[in-house]
Amino acid sequence: MMDLPRFPEFKRVGLEDKAVLEGFIGRFPSEACEVNFANIYTWRDYERTQFTTINGNLCLLCRPGPDPAFFLPPLGTNRIRETIEACLSFCPRLSWVPESFLQQCQGFHWEEDKNNFDYVYRASDLIHLRGKKYDGKRNRIKKFEKNYISRYLRLRAEHLGACRLLYENWYAAKIRQDGQIGQAQRVAVLEALAHFSELKLVGGAVEVQGRLEAFSIGGKLKADTAVIHIEIANPVYEGLAQFINREFVKNEWAAYEYINREQDMGVAGLRRAKMSYYPHRLIKKFIVWK
Numbered sequence: 001m002m003d004l005p006r007f008p009e010f011k012r013v014g015l016e017d018k019a020v021l022e023g024f025i026g027r028f029p030s031e032a033c034e035v036n037f038a039n040i041y042t043w044r045d046y047e048r049t050q051f052t053t054i055n056g057n058l059c060l061l062c063r064p065g066p067d068p069a070f071f072l073p074p075l076g077t078n079r080i081r082e083t084i085e086a087c088l089s090f091c092p093r094l095s096w097v098p099e100s101f102l103q104q105c106q107g108f109h110w111e112e113d114k115n116n117f118d119y120v121y122r123a124s125d126l127i128h129l130r131g132k133k134y135d136g137k138r139n140r141i142k143k144f145e146k147n148y149i150s151r152y153l154r155l156r157a158e159h160l161g162a163c164r165l166l167y168e169n170w171y172a173a174k175i176r177q178d179g180q181i182g183q184a185q186r187v188a189v190l191e192a193l194a195h196f197s198e199l200k201l202v203g204g205a206v207e208v209q210g211r212l213e214a215f216s217i218g219g220k221l222k223a224d225t226a227v228i229h230i231e232i233a234n235p236v237y238e239g240l241a242q243f244i245n246r247e248f249v250k251n252e253w254a255a256y257e258y259i260n261r262e263q264d265m266g267v268a269g270l271r272r273a274k275m276s277y278y279p280h281r282l283i284k285k286f287i288v289w290k
Contacts, residue, residue: 007086010050010061013040015198021051024058028075029222031283032098033118033262035072036227038199038219042191046184054086055079061091065180070095070287073104080104084288094288102286110286115266118283119274120225121259126249126277133278137242144239148208152247155203155215160193162212163205163232167193170232181265189230192217201229204248208237214244218253225258245277 004020005011013021022037033039040049040060047062057076063069069091074083084105087094096116097105129137144150153159171186192201196217205215214233221227228248233241249259258280264271 004053005051007052007054007059008090010052013044013049013051013060015041015195017051018198021058024075028077030073030075030098031100031118031120031222031225031260032096032285033221033227033260033283034096035075036219036221038192038201038229039227041195041199042188042229043184045187045191054083057083059083059087062095065184068092073097073101084108088288088290092289095285097286097288099284099286102288105288108288108290110288113285113287116263116285118263118285119261119277119279120281120283121261121277122280123226123249123253123256123259125280126246126259127254129246137246137277140239140242141246142239144237144243147239148237150209150240150243151207152244152251153205153207154251155196155205155217157197159203159205159212159215160196163203163215164190164193166212166215166234167232170234174235189232192230202252204244204252206233206240206244206247208234208240213237214240216244216248218248220256221260224256225260226253226256227260227262229262 018037021040025035025037047064050061052059054074056078057074059074060072061069070093071087071091073094074080074087081104084094095113102110167189192199196203201217201219203215203217205212207213216228217230218226218228231244233244253259261274264274
């Protein structure tokens with residue numbers, strides 16, 4: 001087993017750290033979508049993610065772009081307040097702090113970080129789309145199924161090239177205007193596709209008339225919760241986005257009670273889209289400082 005760095009020494013996150021980091025995450029699972037090795041790894045270039053240990057707790061440090069550096073909440077149970085103090089002596093804040101962790105932060109200041117609230121749904125709601133509130137979703141799926149010959153398939157290594165091509169075309173049309181964060185998202189998606197097997201991700205795709213036109217990728221977050229990292233659908237096909245949303249959960253995540261579909265990052269259109277599926281709850285997250 002590798003020797004873990006001890007504060008103030010750090011190590012940059014790499015694939016070779018997967019077992020160690022997942023060991024901590026497995027023992028101290030978080031409801032926040034960021035505390036997931038696939039997310040940590042695929043966003044490591046933008047976040048410039050490093051880790052250290054303080055009092056035996058795992059502490060992840062991020063230095064994203066032009067923003068101030070921050071730690072994620074420490075993973076562990078040993079002298080947590082002292083550990084938080086050490087983190088905040090090194091950089092000004094903790095970020096992506098779920099509400100459940102705030103009890104560890106008494107005496108510190110905090111504020112809501114609404115743009116990073118996670119949207120959590122019941123898997124059964126996304127599969128069955130029951131009730132009048134989902135009429136629009138069901139109608140779009142019916143129209144798609146009526147107009148196109150399609151096939152759902154579990155994502156395999158042989159499909160990843162087609163996923164990359166679809167994503168690059170989608171990115172060129174829709175994301176380029178989003179600036180630095182859009183470019184960072186592109187890198188994260190391509191990293192997920194490049195290391196799909198090593199990260200043990202789960203994916204689904206939809207072929208329309210024999211051509212791959214949608215895909216979605218996720219993984220396990222907690223014992224009862226899966227997290228969906230990526231969902232891409234060719235907008236030419238009306239109803240395809242709703243179809244892949246339903247089929248991915250139905251085929252790959254029906255055994256889980258909840259689906260975390262991550263945050264909206266303050267993008268108004270994304271917020272409307274996520275709210276239109278009527279989340280069971282939002283995972284509130286906070287920024288904490290001295």
